[in-house]
Amino acid sequence: MGRVRADATRNLERVLSTGARMLADDPSATIAAIAVAAGVDRRTVYRRFASREDLMAAVYGARYDAVEKAIEAARLREAPVEVALHRYVEGIIAVNRKWPVETSRMLREETLHERRRGLIDEVDAFLRRATDEGLLRSDLPPGWVATILPPLLVHAAEDLSELSAAQAADVVVDTLLRGVGRTARS
Amino acid sequence: MGRVRADATRNLERVLSTGARMLADDPSATIAAIAVAAGVDRRTVYRRFASREDLMAAVYGARYDAVEKAIEAARLREAPVEVALHRYVEGIIAVNRKWPVETSRMLREETLHERRRGLIDEVDAFLRRATDEGLLRSDLPPGWVATILPPLLVHAAEDLSELSAAQAADVVVDTLLRGVGRTARS
DNA sequence: CCTAACTGCCTCATCAATGTAGCACTTATA
DNA sequence: TATAAGTGCTACATTGATGAGGCAGTTAGG
Numbered sequence: 491m492g493r494v495r496a497d498a499t500r501n502l503e504r505v506l507s508t509g510a511r512m513l514a515d516d517p518s519a520t521i522a523a524i525a526v527a528a529g530v531d532r533r534t535v536y537r538r539f540a541s542r543e544d545l546m547a548a549v550y551g552a553r554y555d556a557v558e559k560a561i562e563a564a565r566l567r568e569a570p571v572e573v574a575l576h577r578y579v580e581g582i583i584a585v586n587r588k589w590p591v592e593t594s595r596m597l598r599e600e601t602l603h604e605r606r607r608g609l610i611d612e613v614d615a616f617l618r619r620a621t622d623e624g625l626l627r628s629d630l631p632p633g634w635v636a637t638i639l640p641p642l643l644v645h646a647a648e649d650l651s652e653l654s655a656a657q658a659a660d661v662v663v664d665t666l667l668r669g670v671g672r673t674a675r676s
Numbered sequence: 677m678g679r680v681r682a683d684a685t686r687n688l689e690r691v692l693s694t695g696a697r698m699l700a701d702d703p704s705a706t707i708a709a710i711a712v713a714a715g716v717d718r719r720t721v722y723r724r725f726a727s728r729e730d731l732m733a734a735v736y737g738a739r740y741d742a743v744e745k746a747i748e749a750a751r752l753r754e755a756p757v758e759v760a761l762h763r764y765v766e767g768i769i770a771v772n773r774k775w776p777v778e779t780s781r782m783l784r785e786e787t788l789h790e791r792r793r794g795l796i797d798e799v800d801a802f803l804r805r806a807t808d809e810g811l812l813r814s815d816l817p818p819g820w821v822a823t824i825l826p827p828l829l830v831h832a833a834e835d836l837s838e839l840s841a842a843q844a845a846d847v848v849v850d851t852l853l854r855g856v857g858r859t860a861r862s
Numbered sequence: 863c864c865t866a867a868c869t870g871c872c873t874c875a876t877c878a879a880t881g882t883a884g885c886a887c888t889t890a891t892a
Numbered sequence: 893t894a895t896a897a898g899t900g901c902t903a904c905a906t907t908g909a910t911g912a913g914g915c916a917g918t919t920a921g922g
Binding site: 516628630635638669673 | 701702703704778781811812813814816821823824827831832835836847852854856857859
Binding site: 497498501530531533534537 | 897898899900901
C-alpha cells in the first residue's frame, strides 16, 4: 500500500501546510505528530527535509514568500495610501490564515533576518508616507503603529474567522484609523 | 559554599520571576537554563516544584493573582468607564511587565480555565457597560474589542518600555479610542 | 551552641524525540 | 514492459531533558 509519484508534490505541500498549522499552534510539535496530521509517514518528512530546522525554515520561507507577494500586490510606494493600506491589511490577513506561524519563534531565525529587514523597511517607509500625507497621526511614539499592526492582523485573521479577508480588513482598517471609541474626545 | 535559610524565600521568588521571563521568551526553555539564569541549582528548582508542569502552573498562578488584583483595583463595575478603562490598561501593562508569559501556551492549561473564565467575564461585562454608556462604538463585530485588547497590552508593555506603565496606558487608551488616523472619515 | 532547614554538586535511571537504515511495494514515465 | 522515483513500515542508535537520591557544608533560630 505504498502511494507514489503524483502524490509526491502533494505530500510535500501537505507537510508544509499542516506543519505550519501545527508549529503555529505549538512550536514544540513533534515531527511525528506533524507527519500523522499530514497523513504521511514520519520517514517521508525526513526524506523531504533534512532536519527539523530545515522544515521550520521551509515553513517560514513559504510564509515570507506570501508576505512578499502581498506587499508587492499592495504597491505600498505608489498606490494612494488608503488603498495601499487596505490592500496590505487584507493581504496579510490572508497570509496569516494560510501560513499561521508562531511569530516570536520565527523572529529568532537568524537566516531570515535580512529578508525580514527588507519587508520591515518597506512597511515602515509606507507608514511614514501615510503619516506625511496626513492619513496617520504624527503625535504618537515612533514605531507605535508598526508595532501594533502585525499582532492586530494576526488576531483579525484568527478571531474574525467568519468574515472574508476583505471584510476583516474593513474592520481592521476602520478600527485602526478611527478607533473603537464612539465620540472624538477633545 | 552553600547558602541558606534567608535566601530560601528569595530563591523561590527568583525562580518564579526568571522562570516567567524565560518561559515567556521560549516556552520550551529547560529547567536547567532557568536554574542557571536564576543563579540557582537545578536541584533546588525541583525541590520547590514537583515537576516542570508544577513550575509553569505556579508561574501562571502568579500572573493570574496579579491580573485579579489589577482588575479589582480598576473597579470595573463601579468606577466611571473612562477611569476604569485607564486603570485596567495601566494595571495589565504592569502585570505584563512583571509576569510576561507566553499567552497561547497558557490558554491551554485546563486547570486555569475556570479562573480564566471569571476574569474574561468580568472584562466582557465591563466592555458591555462601556458600550452601553456610550464610550465604545456599538457597530463592531461582537467581541472584537475584547479580542484586540489583550495583545495590544502585551505589545504596549514590551515596545513602549521607555514609558512608565501609566504613560504607556495613555498611549494605548488614546489610540484605542481615537485610532491612529488623523481625521475622522465620515 | 547545636539542631533543623536549605543549598550546591555529582550521579543515575528513564523516557521521548531526532535522525538513519533497509526492505517491500506501487506507479509514472521512457 | 522495464526502470526509477517515491512511499510505508519496522527497527535502531543517539542525544538531551526530566526527575530523584545522596552527601557535605552553611546558616537561622531555639
